[in-house]
Amino acid sequence: MPTDAAFFTPIHVQVLAALLFGLGLTAALARRDLFIVLMGIELMLNAVNLSFIGFARSHAGSASTLGQLAPLFTIAIAAAEACVALAMVVLLVRQQDTVDTDARSALKD
Amino acid sequence: MDAQLLWLIPALPLAAALVNGALALGTARDAYGAPRALVALLAVLGPALSFALTLALWPSAGGPLEGLPEVYRATYFTWFAGSGFALPFTLVLDQLSALMLLFVTGIGALIHLYSVGYMWADRGFARFMCYMNLFMAAMIVLVMGGSLPVTFLGWEGVGLCSYLLIGFWHERTAYADAARKAFVYNRVGDLGFLLGAFALLSVAGSLDYAAISQWCRSADAARLAEAGPLLSLAALAIFLGCCGKSAQIPLAAWLPDAMAGPTPVSALIHAATMVTAGVFLVARLADLYVVAPQALTVVLLVGCATALWGAIAGLVQHDIKKALAYSTVSQLGFMFMAAGSGAFSVALFHVFTHAFFKAALFLAAGAVIHGLHHEQDMRRMGGLRPHLPIAYLAAFYGWWAIVGLPFAAGFFSKDLILEHLWLGHNELGALNIAPLVAGVALLTAGLTAVYMTRVMTLVFWSPCRLDAEARAHIAPTPLTMSVPLLILALGSLVAGFAWVGLPLDALGIPPDALAFIKHYLAPVLAAPEQRWLAAHPHGELGNLPWAIAGVGTLVAALGALIGYAVWRQGPAQVPSAGSETAPSGWGGHWTFAWDRLAEWLIVKPVFALGYALYWVIELAILGISGWLAMQAARALGAGYLAVVQRARLRANLLCAVLGGAAFLAVVIVFVVR
Numbered sequence: 001m002p003t004d005a006a007f008f009t010p011i012h013v014q015v016l017a018a019l020l021f022g023l024g025l026t027a028a029l030a031r032r033d034l035f036i037v038l039m040g041i042e043l044m045l046n047a048v049n050l051s052f053i054g055f056a057r058s059h060a061g062s063a064s065t066l067g068q069l070a071p072l073f074t075i076a077i078a079a080a081e082a083c084v085a086l087a088m089v090v091l092l093v094r095q096q097d098t099v100d101t102d103a104r105s106a107l108k109d
Numbered sequence: 110m111d112a113q114l115l116w117l118i119p120a121l122p123l124a125a126a127l128v129n130g131a132l133a134l135g136t137a138r139d140a141y142g143a144p145r146a147l148v149a150l151l152a153v154l155g156p157a158l159s160f161a162l163t164l165a166l167w168p169s170a171g172g173p174l175e176g177l178p179e180v181y182r183a184t185y186f187t188w189f190a191g192s193g194f195a196l197p198f199t200l201v202l203d204q205l206s207a208l209m210l211l212f213v214t215g216i217g218a219l220i221h222l223y224s225v226g227y228m229w230a231d232r233g234f235a236r237f238m239c240y241m242n243l244f245m246a247a248m249i250v251l252v253m254g255g256s257l258p259v260t261f262l263g264w265e266g267v268g269l270c271s272y273l274l275i276g277f278w279h280e281r282t283a284y285a286d287a288a289r290k291a292f293v294y295n296r297v298g299d300l301g302f303l304l305g306a307f308a309l310l311s312v313a314g315s316l317d318y319a320a321i322s323q324w325c326r327s328a329d330a331a332r333l334a335e336a337g338p339l340l341s342l343a344a345l346a347i348f349l350g351c352c353g354k355s356a357q358i359p360l361a362a363w364l365p366d367a368m369a370g371p372t373p374v375s376a377l378i379h380a381a382t383m384v385t386a387g388v389f390l391v392a393r394l395a396d397l398y399v400v401a402p403q404a405l406t407v408v409l410l411v412g413c414a415t416a417l418w419g420a421i422a423g424l425v426q427h428d429i430k431k432a433l434a435y436s437t438v439s440q441l442g443f444m445f446m447a448a449g450s451g452a453f454s455v456a457l458f459h460v461f462t463h464a465f466f467k468a469a470l471f472l473a474a475g476a477v478i479h480g481l482h483h484e485q486d487m488r489r490m491g492g493l494r495p496h497l498p499i500a501y502l503a504a505f506y507g508w509w510a511i512v513g514l515p516f517a518a519g520f521f522s523k524d525l526i527l528e529h530l531w532l533g534h535n536e537l538g539a540l541n542i543a544p545l546v547a548g549v550a551l552l553t554a555g556l557t558a559v560y561m562t563r564v565m566t567l568v569f570w571s572p573c574r575l576d577a578e579a580r581a582h583i584a585p586t587p588l589t590m591s592v593p594l595l596i597l598a599l600g601s602l603v604a605g606f607a608w609v610g611l612p613l614d615a616l617g618i619p620p621d622a623l624a625f626i627k628h629y630l631a632p633v634l635a636a637p638e639q640r641w642l643a644a645h646p647h648g649e650l651g652n653l654p655w656a657i658a659g660v661g662t663l664v665a666a667l668g669a670l671i672g673y674a675v676w677r678q679g680p681a682q683v684p685s686a687g688s689e690t691a692p693s694g695w696g697g698h699w700t701f702a703w704d705r706l707a708e709w710l711i712v713k714p715v716f717a718l719g720y721a722l723y724w725v726i727e728l729a730i731l732g733i734s735g736w737l738a739m740q741a742a743r744a745l746g747a748g749y750l751a752v753v754q755r756a757r758l759r760a761n762l763l764c765a766v767l768g769g770a771a772f773l774a775v776v777i778v779f780v781v782r
Contacts, residue, residue, distance in 0.1 A: 029763055037758075065191055101758035 013054030020047035034089050034099040038082070045078045112181040115166070115200045118159045118210065119249040125155030126242035133235035143235035149225040152238035156221050156245045160214035168207050180204075180632070182255065196316065199255030205633040208457060208626065209252040209389055212464040213382050216600075217245050219593035220381070223472055224373040226589035227479060237277060237371070244270035248382055252389065256317040257306045260390070264302065264354065267383045268295045274378060275370040284369040294363035298353015305346030309397070312336045312343065318393060325396040326636060333400055344397055344404035348411075351387030355441045357415045362703040364438055365422075368430040372475030375430055380437050380471050381464040388444040388460050392453040395637035399451065402644070406535045406542070409449025413546045416442025418702070420556035424563065425696030427680075428485045429474045432564050435700075436511070437467060439553065446550055447526040450533035450543055451641035454630040455525045458608050461626065462518035465600035466510035469503045472594050476500035477568060479590070480583045481575075486690050487564065488680040492573030496583045501569050503594040503601075508565050510601040512558045513665045515658070521605035523554055527657050534645035551664060558668025563676050571679040 020043060027040030049071035056067025093099060128151055132143035168180055181202040188198045202210070221241060228237050247266025254260035268291075276288030310316055313324035333340070351357070356364035367379045378384070391398060391408060398405045419439030426432040440463050447456035478485055480497050494501045510517035513524070530550055533543035573580065586594070607626045692700050 025766065029759055029766070032759070037762075068191075 010054055010058035013057070014051060017047045017051035017054060020044075020050060032101050034092070034101055037101065038085050038089070041085075042078065042082065045074055049074050112183045112202075114162070115181055115183045115202055115253065116185060118162050118166075118202075118214075118253065119200075119246045121158045121162070122155035122242045122245035122249065125151045126239050126246060129235050129239040129242060133233075133239055136235070142232055145229060145234055148235045148238050149229075152242055153218060153221045153225065155242050156214050156218040159210075159245070159249065160218050163202075163207065163210045163214055166202055166207075168202060168204055184255075188258065196256065196258055198259060199317070200250075200253045200259070201255040201318070202253060203633055204630050205389075205393060205457070206252045208461065208630065210249065212461060213248050213252060214245070216381050216464055216468050216597070217248075217377060219596055220373050220377040220468065220472070221245075223376075223475070223590050223593040224371075226587040227373050227475055228371060229587075231371075233277065237274075240270050240273045240277070241373070241377070244274070244378060244383070248386075251386055255319070256315075257302075257309070258316055260393075261299075261302060261306070264350075264386065265299070267378070267386065268292070268299070268354075271295075271367065271378050271383060274374040275367045277370055277374070281369075287363075287366040287369040291363040291367050294360050295353045298350045298360055301346040301349025301353070303350075305343045305348075305350065308339050308343035308346060312339050321394065322396040322636075325400050326640075328400070337401075340397065341401045341404050344394070344401040345407060347390065347394065347397075348387075348404060348408055351390050351445075352411065353387075354390075355384050355387030355445070356438050357387070357411050357441065357445060358418060359703060359706065361415060361418070361438055362701075362707065365431050365434040365700075368428070368434050372430065372471060372478055375434070376468045376471035376475065379434065380467040384437060384441060385444065385460045385464070388441065388448060388456050391445070391448045392457055392634065395448075395453045395634055396640075398448075399637045399641045399644075402536070405449050405451065405641075406537055407449075408445050409535050409543070409546055410537075412442045412445025412447075412449050413549050414442070415439070416446060416553045417549055417556075418442075418699075420553045420560060422696075422700045423560040424556065425692040425700060426690075427488055427692065428690040429477065429487050429490075429564065429568060430471075430485055431690070432487070432560065433467070433470055433474060436470075436557070436561065439557065440467065440511070443523065443526055443550065443553070446530060446546060450526075450529045450535060450546075451638060451645065452526070452529040452533075453634045453638060454626070455522070455529055457630060457634075458626050459522040459526060461607065462510065462522045462601075462604045465597055465604045466507040466518055469507035469594065469597035469601045470511065472590070472597060473500040473504035473507060476503075476586045476590055476594060480586065481579070482582070482584065484686075486684065486688070487567040488683055489574055489686065490568045491571040491575070491679050492569070493583075494569045496580070497586060499586050499591045499594050503598040504565065504569065506598040506601045508561050510605075512561050512669055513554060513661055514669070515662055516602075516605070518601050518604035520658075520661070521608055524654065524657050524661050525608070527551060527554070527661060528650075528653055529647075531653065531657070532647040532650070534647070551660070554661060555664040555668040558665045559672040562669040562672025566673050566676040567679065570673070571677055574679055574683050 024040045024043030024045075024047060027043065028037050029040075031037055031040065052067045052070045052074075056064045059067060089099065096103065129143075129148050132148055136143040166181055182199065184197045184199045186198050188196045190196065221238075224237065224241060228234050231237065244267060247263045247270060249263070251260050251263025251267060254263055272288045272292045275291050276285045279285045279288070306316060309321060313321045315321060315324070328336070349360075353360045364379060364384065368375055370379070398408070416439045419435045419437075419442060423432050423435035423439060426435060440459070444456045444459045444463070447453075447459060476497060477490065477493060477500055480493070480500070481490065484490070506517065510519040513519045527547055527550055530543050530547035533547075534541050535543045535546075575583075609627075691697060698705075
């Protein structure tokens with residue numbers, strides 16, 4: 001069994017982050033359910049966090065500290081973003097009774 | 110015993126909490142719930158074993174002159190580390206934390222036992238016990254933390270448990286609201302705690318209490334002057350955290366609402382232990398506060414204002430638990446007054462005595478509420494002395510102690526606070542305000558006697574206002590509730606002798622043998638207290654203790670007489686069952702002054718901002734510009750633009766992604782290369 005350091009090279013971490021980002025992007029673009037779209041966006045944010053952490057691991061000194069700190073900010077902002085987004089979804093559902101993004105458009109009518 | 114065993118003290122209640130939580134979850138779908146005898150056994154055993162361990166590890170009270178004190182200190186692991194900074198997870202059992210642990214685990218175990226009787230019939234028995242045990246574990250971590258972050262861990266833990274237990278009966282919207290209110294008020298305080306911790310880190314270079322104390326003690330005048338503003342800021346910000354936890358003005362309004370929780374919760378968390386954490390933290394950072402004298406003056410003034418406000422508010426309450434809650438707010442003000450005058454060990458002594466008599470009073474109130482089947486309106490009680498003798502006994506001794514009549518616990522601690530205030534020296538500008546504060550404190554002591562006697566009179570001494578049927582159905586106090594009541598009644602009576610000792614020479618016991626608190630805290634608190642005294646010398650003590658004892662007793666007796674004379678016939682009118690208990694008129698204005706202030710300063714402006722944004726941005730700007738864009742599009746030929754405007758969120762998102770990718774590609778190709 002290889003050790004962690006040999007098994008997870010920095011490239012592995014970045015590839016995993018890119019895969020996660022791609023998955024999130026696909027979910028956000030392809031799905032019509034607003035909740036799934038939001039989850040896809042969250043996944044993309046987390047992929048970026050993972051990328052930061054990966055770089056923090058492969059760099060030394062203050063660059064590493066910055067790499068650890070940036071995700072903390074992202075997490076805090078993502079929490080606020082999720083709050084606002086979910087509140088908007090709730091309002092939207094009250095108004096239109098659907099979470100389908102293709103259902104209606106206020107501007108087009 | 111080995112210092113490495115310190116972790117067992119918080120771990121035992123934590124283990125009980127985990128098992129009880131698992132039992133509660135595992136039986137969530139059963140009609141009856143988890144096996145109660147097992148839950149009760151575990152729940153009481155956890156804190157009781159912690160209490161036994163505290164006694165076994167009890168650090169000896171070696172004074173500063175007798176060499177190094179025996180202190181247990183154990184570092185277990187590095188909690189987190191960054192470049193140039195590491196935070197070890199350290200637990201400390203020194204004299205200060207040992208004194209706190211003594212009553213936190215001791216009274217905590219008693220209240221757990223009481224809860225077994227009080228909550229037995231509740232469906233959520235296991236869940237309740239799980240939260241209570243978790244609270245014990247968090248409170249122990251708070252007290253034993255060797256650095257600010259470890260204390261903060263416990264600080265947040267007790268806040269969480271307080272929230273969970275205030276809202277224990279969350280089916281009632283008002284109770285859930287009260288829990289949220291407590292949570293939000295404590296968040297405001299926690300922000301202060303964190304800012305203060307960061308400021309301290311930047312000044313002293315460490316978050317470890319020992320290192321902070323060392324820095325404050327060894328820094329010379331030039332360094333202190335240079336760091337002065339930041340030190341004051343740190344002290345004030347941390348005091349804001351203490352205001353949140355200990356319900357001081359301006360963050361006082363949550364504690365009375367917290368009475369929504371079951372009565373054992375009010376006794377344990379919102380009277381005896383958690384709310385005194387603020388006083389504990391100020392004492393823990395005593396070395397910081399004596400080098401930030403302006404901050405200590407703020408502590409004194411806030412304590413003074415809160416004590417007076419709470420005492421007057423306690424006078425107009427109809428709900429028995431609310432009256433006791435405002436009393437707690439007021440007594441906490443007394444503790445902060447003591448700390449504010451530089452008498453940190455006296456503040457801790459009042460924390461210690463208050464834990465006994467306020468727990469006794471709350472548990473007695475719980476026995477009354479239990480006996481009357483959840484009646485809490487004092488106007489509908491009266492004459493309960495023969496019906497609930499054990500509750501009366503505990504309430505009587507608690508009353509004796511809190512009023513400050515001779516030789517009960519509160520008599521000694523209150524007199525010491527008055528003494529230090531009268532002799533003390535806190536500058537506000539050129540004015541020495543400590544003696545003025547002493548005057549307000551004496552007035553507050555008199556008011557305390559009035560409102561506590563009012564409570565006793567309305568509940569026990571005035572004519573009975575229960576109808577015959579209710580009188581026939583008063584539930585007796587079960588054994589699990591009686592035993593803690595009797596022990597705490599005894600504690601209310603004798604806890605004061607832990608400072609003054611007893612004249613037992615005739616029995617061959619040295620006079621100071623029992624007076625352990627007086628010298629006990631010296632290894633931790635003597636250095637800051639002496640430093641404060643050197644900078645702010647006290648006057649001659651002389652016969653002052655006797656004078657204050659005399660005047661204090663006189664004021665207390667007068668207040669008690671007034672309280673009895675005014676309310677001995679009961680209230681002017683007896684309201685019907687379930688009617689509003691919140692005071693109205695000027696009493697309501699006074700009681701809810703801080704709620705109203707928060708409403709006017711924060712709630713209403715936020716709502717106003719929200720409406721302003723809605724009217725200005727949503728309706729005026731976006732509405733008009735949207736309408737204009739629509740008209741423009743129609744005028745330009747809707748047919749062509751409609752192709753672009755697909756009204757498909759996914760398509761828009763795809764365009765955004767493609768645009769972003771194209772932009773990135775341009776940057777990479779032409780700028781970075």
